[in-house]
Amino acid sequence: MARVVVMGAGISGHTAALHLRRLLDKAHEVIVVSPNSQWNWIPSNIWVGVGRMKATQVTFPLKPVYDKHGIDFRQAKAVALHPEGDARTSRGFIDVVYTEPARAGETQSIEYDYLVNATGPKLNFAATPGLGPDGHTVSVCTYGHAEQAAAALAAVITKLKAGLPQRLVIGVGHGTCTCEGAAFEYTFNVEHELRAAGVRDLAEVIYLTNEYELGDFGVGGLSFKQNGFVTSSKLWTESLFKERGVKSILRAHVQRVEEGKLFYETLDGSEDSLDFDFAMLLPPFRGADLQAFDREGNDITADVFAPSGFLKVDADYSVKPVEHWKAADWPSTYVSPKYANVFGVGIAFAPPHPISVPRKAPNGTVISPAPPRTGMPSGLMGRAVAMSITDLITGKTTSPEHRASMAEMGAACVASAGAGFTKGTAASMTMYPVVPDYDKFPGYGRSLTETTGEIGLAGHWMKHLLHVMFIYKAKGKAGWSMIPE
């Protein structure tokens, strides 16, 4: 009998757990450790953040789903990893602290035969003083944050209706942030809500980002075919911003935030401040606060994790110039190079390097996006690792064989705004692959057939369909495994 422990119940961890339970004989144990009791379809938090959806529409309790599928759920936070065991046991184990109200603060060690680290990101608001819901800005990273953002936006709309001009700043709160696509989506949604409320003319909307140019999205921008031309996501995004009257501040790093005022520097070395009435700024991410220890109890965190706190996996982490970056640098099996029974998926794995060109201000401040690895890529990684572990447990293979490289998978980003069948609008993008492969796709690095950009109601319908489909799938209902990741 083998025991697989999955740390984290986000898109990648939850997907891995469901597939492991589906593929493995019931004699084997699947344990999920997550500090949250709820599963959250994070892409729809954007709608919660503008008040179009309630938090209950984007979440559901994990325990009933896990009970139904025979997965052991422990509502706890993993704090330490002992991949070599200790003097007591040679089996690897993790230390957890319960967050479940009835057992809050209780600690436990959970042994494993295979471990999947899918802890997602630590929302590092502390990297920018004054950033975040405990400071002076709002966020849409969690459903709770998104509810606060919706309330703040409603207050701003009330002031606008009273004739008071308001400045809304939306974007990223640090030079090294990722998920610019989410900030773009939220901007698009807020702008739509301001129009719907009839107050757009009094509102100044500014998109503040660490991207070198609009449409970078942390993937170095996209190229796609449109009306007989190959166009860029830069032009496509700029056109949308121009049409909607959205201003932008590019190449920016937010240094600190005070009540109603943020201070920032830009790549050319300029420094400035900006007053605001509403600011939704995403935080930078880092790995969960996990420490690793060897059998003797020595701290080996730096060997197992990258300095960013993300787990090192089968990537090429050698430092090389941008022109030498290759698709093959990116991991495919997500196994730790140090421990063959430890895997890292979703945001929890350490990427070998960014996808966008890294840049620094004259004073050394890094102002360029970190690579995104959410949504479908996270789900695919979770599934591949579940299949590899199953093969290892059943003896079918002796090393992980299932691959899910971000250089061999696509992603979709649908920024949908509004409600109703005919009243919505959306900007939809697909890309293949996420990490450009200039050997396979000379010139643009991506397939011009499967990389697309489109604006219209069709994307709005698509986003609603995805919302319904993925929540159904995550609930593990009949036929869930037939729905793609």
Next chain:
Amino acid sequence: MTRATSSNEDTMAATPSEIPTELPSHRAAGLTEPADYEAPMPTEHTIRMRNNLPVQAYRFAAVSLKMTRMILRSHG
């Protein structure tokens, strides 16, 4: 652009004592105004088509097909 030219001409024609002494309002570092984007504006027709039901039903089918192909390729 027309407004800027007109304003410049006015300033050029003014005597030194008539030149406004107030500095132009502060523009935040790196700020791009919508009019400064180089990208083209969509035409009224393009904007209308984005919400035209038959057109969007066709686009939905086309986007779904492309997305399905991309998803299948990603799933190996």
